[in-house]
Structures are given as structure tokens and as C-alpha cells.
Amino acid sequence: MNTGKVTLVGAGPGDPELLTLKALKAIQAATVLLVDDLVSREVVAHAGKEARVVYVGKRGGCKSTPQAFIEKLMIMAAREGENVVRLKGGDPFIFGRGGEELEHLRAAGIHVEVVNGITAGLAAVTSLGVPLTHRDHAQGVVFLTGHAQKGAEGLDWRSLAAAARDAHLTLVIYMGVSSATRIQQDLLTALPAHTPVAVVQRASLPDQRHAVTTLGELGSTIAREALASPSVIVVGDVVRGVTAASEAVARAHAA
Missing domain, CATH: 3.40.1010.10 (Tetrapyrrole methylase, N-terminal domain)
Incomplete structure (x- = not known):
């Protein structure tokens, strides 16, 4: 058969x-x-x-x-x-x-x-002109889900935040928009409020939208910009490069 x-x-x-x-x-x-x-x-x-x-x-x-x-x-x-x-x-x-x-x-x-296919977390940051890892800013990357299986315990975000701080990791959070405020509060127990964050909705598609903010402003930024699923949340120092990348593109267009 x-x-x-x-x-x-x-x-x-x-x-x-x-x-x-x-x-x-x-x-x-x-x-x-x-x-x-x-x-x-x-x-x-x-x-x-x-x-x-x-x-x-x-x-x-x-x-x-x-x-x-x-x-x-x-x-x-x-x-x-x-x-x-x-x-x-x-x-x-x-x-x-x-x-x-x-x-x-x-x-x-x-x-x-x-x-295999290109995952949204990689495409999202690439579309902003920055890497997931960088020798000066991030020694590794962790892919996480913000949506726990029904009946299962969620991730220990506080421990993850401490690991990200100590090991210089980029956190890439899938399916996390609906629980962003709770995740934000737990991450703030170990990461500073000024930690750079990017939220990218519909990565790689013509109607892609994104917002660059800080961990302390994550929940309010998502609400203000009306960002929704499917979105990827990227937390870490690599996001600092988004502004530099945008300025480089603007200079190239002006030249």
C-alpha cells in the first residue's frame, strides 16, 4: 500500500x-x-x-x-x-x-x-539590515515561542533574561504579541529597560511593518502601532544597528 x-x-x-x-x-x-x-x-x-x-x-x-x-x-x-x-x-x-x-x-x-525553509526570525532582522549575531554585540541567538501549549507550563522568561544578559544573546520570540506585556515584565527582571527591541509584522512580504523600541516600551509600542500576529519580537543589542542601517540607506539614495 x-x-x-x-x-x-x-x-x-x-x-x-x-x-x-x-x-x-x-x-x-x-x-x-x-x-x-x-x-x-x-x-x-x-x-x-x-x-x-x-x-x-x-x-x-x-x-x-x-x-x-x-x-x-x-x-x-x-x-x-x-x-x-x-x-x-x-x-x-x-x-x-x-x-x-x-x-x-x-x-x-x-x-x-x-x-528546510528560511525562518521568519531570520528574515525579519535581515529585512531591517542587521544580523542576529555579531562579534561585538551578540555571541548567540535563541529562538523562543511566546505561545505555550495548552495545559503546559510557559517558559521561565526571568531565567532566559538572565542568560541573555550574561551570555550576550539575541532573543527571537515567535507568537509573542498577545503576551508581550507579561513577557516584557519578566525580561525586565534581568535586562535593562533600554535594551533595544524590534517588532516585525509579516516579515519579507510587501505589507511588512515594523517598530523599533526598547524593552521598557515594548507593550505600549505594540499597542500604539497596532502590531498584530504574525509578528516576531527581537530583543538584544544587535537591534541598535537598525538606525545605522537606515541612515546608510538614506545616504546611498541621496548620493
Whole structure:
């Protein structure tokens, strides 16, 4: 029976030009595509004309397709001999439930491949002209989720703040806008209020918006600028470079 296969494909942050060649080839070869809510239409447009496209939207705070149903669809289609692509925003293995899906598919005897994609946290800071790490400002980076699984304990933000301070780390927080005020309060127990912060909404897309602020003003900035999901919050000294990058671009345009 199990003549089909499933490929977990990272569609990147949204800009279709940020697709990897391997992701593009997988999308073009698919006979069934199960598409996440955050995948842009321009990316889905690369699917073959005969491919069956099924939207299985999943976004925090919104009505979502149950994860168990998505996994059942993948297994059924693969057992019917289909070349299934599970198309996910960003990277399948960074807060995308790719690990859970891989486990369920393997348990069902389905052949699975994974194609990495550019994650939104990387695309967000790159779009502002700064790096996630820098020898003078950040010795490492930590990717975090601000949305804890229902019934599970949340992250120890106070300990994370102390680690970021002591080890000079950049914190990249996904799905954190709705709980930004609580996260802000906990981070302020170890990080100074003047710590630079950037909030980037819809990274890499034409309607991208961002705000550069400080940790002490994070909650009020999000409210004032009406920033919403999907957004990435970047905390750390690397954000200081955003102003310098903007000034360099302005000088280049004026020259």
C-alpha cells in the first residue's frame, strides 16, 4: 500500500523568491498539497495544474484545522499513492509542528522527507539590515515561542533574561504579541529597560511593518502601532544597528 510519500516543506517567511530550489521542485512535483495559513499565494502558485490543494490553516487565536485531522489526511493520501507536500510557513522544524508530524507519519510506515525553509526570525532582522549575531554585540541567538501549549507550563522568561544578559544573546520570540506585556515584565527582571527591541509584522512580504523600541516600551509600542500576529519580537543589542542601517540607506539614495 504505502507507495506514496510525504515531504514536509518550508515555504519560507512569505516572499516567494526566498524559496529554496529544493522546496520549489517539491512543490512542482506534488500531487497533493496541504497548505498552512501563512503560506503566500505566490508560493502556492508554483504547484502543478493537476495538483489538489487543500488549505489547512493554523494560526494562534483563530479557528484552526485540528492537527490530528491534518495528520490523517497526509497518511490517507500517501497510502493512496499520492506525492504529498505539507507546505508550512518558515521552516517545518521551527515552531511548525514538523517534529510531531514526522513522528506520526513514521509510526504509520510512511516515507517522509524534510525540506528546510528560511525562518521568519531570520528574515525579519535581515529585512531591517542587521544580523542576529555579531562579534561585538551578540555571541548567540535563541529562538523562543511566546505561545505555550495548552495545559503546559510557559517558559521561565526571568531565567532566559538572565542568560541573555550574561551570555550576550539575541532573543527571537515567535507568537509573542498577545503576551508581550507579561513577557516584557519578566525580561525586565534581568535586562535593562533600554535594551533595544524590534517588532516585525509579516516579515519579507510587501505589507511588512515594523517598530523599533526598547524593552521598557515594548507593550505600549505594540499597542500604539497596532502590531498584530504574525509578528516576531527581537530583543538584544544587535537591534541598535537598525538606525545605522537606515541612515546608510538614506545616504546611498541621496548620493
